Amino acid sequence: MEQKYKKVAYYPGCALEGTGHSYSRSTKELGKALGLELEEVKNWNCCGAMEVKNVDPKLQTYLSSRVMSIAANEMGYDTVMAPCNGCYHNLKKAEYDLENDPASVEVVGKLSEKAGHQTYEAGQVETIHALDWIKDSLGEEGIRARVKNSLKDLKIANYYGCMYTRPRHIFPEKDKGEGSESTSKPHYMDDLLAAAGAENVDFPLKTACCGGAHTLSDSDTSTRLVMNLIRAAEASGAEVIATECPTCHSGLEMHQIRAEKQHGEKSNVKIIYFTQLLGLALGLSPRQVGIHENVSDSMGLLKEKGLA
Amino acid sequence: MPIHEKSLIRPEDLVEGSGEAHIIDGVDVSGHWSTFIKSRVVKDYNEDMEAEIAALPGGEFIHRCWQCGSCTNACTVNAINPDFNPRYWIYLIRTGMEEELLRDKDIIWQCVSCHKCSYTCPRDVLPEGVMKATAHWLELKGHTPKSHSTVFDEVFAEQVIKTGKIEEGRVLRRFLTRTGQPLLQGWVLTMALRMIRHFPIKLMIHMGLANFIHPRTSGWGRARAAIEEYVEEQEAEHRKALKLDQPAE
Known part of the structure; x- marks a missing residue:
């Protein structure tokens, strides 16, 4: 069988050019190490994140459709890979709306025409997450065969957040039985990290909310939600929370610090992107996967585990 | 008979104590009793x-x-x-x-x-x-001022509409300024310092430069004009649906 996702269009999004830089760096390094080619979507725009939809949901659909239109019509791709949960969610949502809601199709058509680019039509591209990208191209076997530096003894709580699985109607490929991703109990990250040798703890809050939408506008709520996650992870015996979303990741880092500064609530669990962990397992150096760019300082732990 | 679900009753509608003189809604209810719940009539339905x-x-x-x-x-x-x-x-x-x-x-x-x-x-x-x-x-409707969440959404959307992209530091500063919060609150400062310590120089320069040279999607001008026109139309429609621009009767 021909390998899936050998070359895909890469949509990093705004966060990966800023606070989520280490996620972008480790994703690209991982692609190189695994022989999966990424070509960045040309002249992309913001997908609208979690904010533009509150101004107007169809505007968010337009923003996402423009990105997909460029990948399909200007670059000839049929797959767009977005590591950021927010981008991934919005592109999926746009795909769903353009397939099912004539009013959205009309607005997107009108805006695309005025903006002077080809209108995106539902079905032109498939949007995948970085998890799908690796899981469906190499699978656990592929990872297992390439592990140079096993994550053995590293206890990980896999945290998927909200946007990767909810609401489920925008992810028609999930919940399709064995092998497919589950929206109620997602397992792709667990599978990949287990293949890399890690010990996944039984973490009950895989898809709980970190309060990312109100990280700054309602910080007390966000701190509470984040500390809830961190306490649950620590109670499950985790040393690391593995993340797959830059908003979750920086929210966890930020509110871990805020909880300590404002409320004297200290916690020790480290926050690391799953791409960084996989990279380390494949023998990449901490610097190559951007461990030093994380605010959460995990070098001590990684050294202790023989990973750095 | 005790009332178990007192939490479901508005505190101001609960009259507790007994043995004292009590008048509720003009009726003398003085006497020995535990708790009184004042009756309440809803008659101001907003059917719209x-x-x-x-x-x-x-x-x-x-x-x-x-x-x-x-x-x-x-x-x-x-x-x-x-x-x-x-x-x-x-x-x-x-x-x-x-x-x-x-x-x-x-x-x-x-x-x-x-x-x-x-x-x-x-x-x-x-x-x-x-x-x-x-x-x-x-x-x-003017029942509440704009929440911090709405201000954040607006600051964010304004920048996307203007340039096609977001630069996080700029959104953060605008949001704090517009909501009247100090730019360097304790924990924001700690976070910023840790970022400076950990981030590679090249990225810091990139993010710093973003304050002056805003990251933008090239050729965004036409999209911007189309979006601005669309958002304006939508806002007008919302105001109309809420009967906000009509003269008071």
Whole structure:
């Protein structure tokens, strides 16, 4: 069988050019190490994140459709890979709306025409997450065969957040039985990290909310939600929370610090992107996967585990 | 007979104690008793409220609700504040009980958009959208000032519309300035210092330069003009649906 996702269009999004830089760096390094080619979507725009939809949901659909239109019509791709949960969610949502809601199709058509680019039509591209990208191209076997530096003894709580699985109607490929991703109990990250040798703890809050939408506008709520996650992870015996979303990741880092500064609530669990962990397992150096760019300082732990 | 669910009764409607002289609604109820619940009549129904909220983005499917309560049961915010109750608010909106809804006007914006409600709702009401529509309705009607969440959304959307992209530091600064918060609050400063310590120089320069040379999508001008025109049209439609620009009768 021909390998899936050998070359895909890469949509990093705004966060990966800023606070989520280490996620972008480790994703690209991982692609190189695994022989999966990424070509960045040309002249992309913001997908609208979690904010533009509150101004107007169809505007968010337009923003996402423009990105997909460029990948399909200007670059000839049929797959767009977005590591950021927010981008991934919005592109999926746009795909769903353009397939099912004539009013959205009309607005997107009108805006695309005025903006002077080809209108995106539902079905032109498939949007995948970085998890799908690796899981469906190499699978656990592929990872297992390439592990140079096993994550053995590293206890990980896999945290998927909200946007990767909810609401489920925008992810028609999930919940399709064995092998497919589950929206109620997602397992792709667990599978990949287990293949890399890690010990996944039984973490009950895989898809709980970190309060990312109100990280700054309602910080007390966000701190509470984040500390809830961190306490649950620590109670499950985790040393690391593995993340797959830059908003979750920086929210966890930020509110871990805020909880300590404002409320004297200290916690020790480290926050690391799953791409960084996989990279380390494949023998990449901490610097190559951007461990030093994380605010959460995990070098001590990684050294202790023989990973750095 | 004790009243077990006192928490469900408004504190101001509970009259406790006995043996003293009490007059409620002009009736002398002096005597020996434990607790009195003052009766309350709702007569100020706002029959337009459901249609107005349904006319705002996200509120479209409120009519589908059959009050099962799955949304509230799944709700992230309800778990930390029991007063945050989407099922109840949908009930109030659909029955037109505006005054009741207004009692919770200052917390409705706190929905974190985790979509647990929309995931679990058996009727596809998309309660998350209803929360956003309701929060906007409250603001447009002047019942609440713009929440920090709305200000953040606006600052964010303005930058996307203007340049096609976001630079996080700039959004943060604008948001703090517009909401009158100090730029260097203790924990923001700690975070910034840790970032400076950990981030590679090249990225810091990139992010620093973004203050002067804004990252932008090239050739965005036409998209910007089209979006601005569209947003203006939508805003006008919302105001019309809420009867906001009409002269008072």
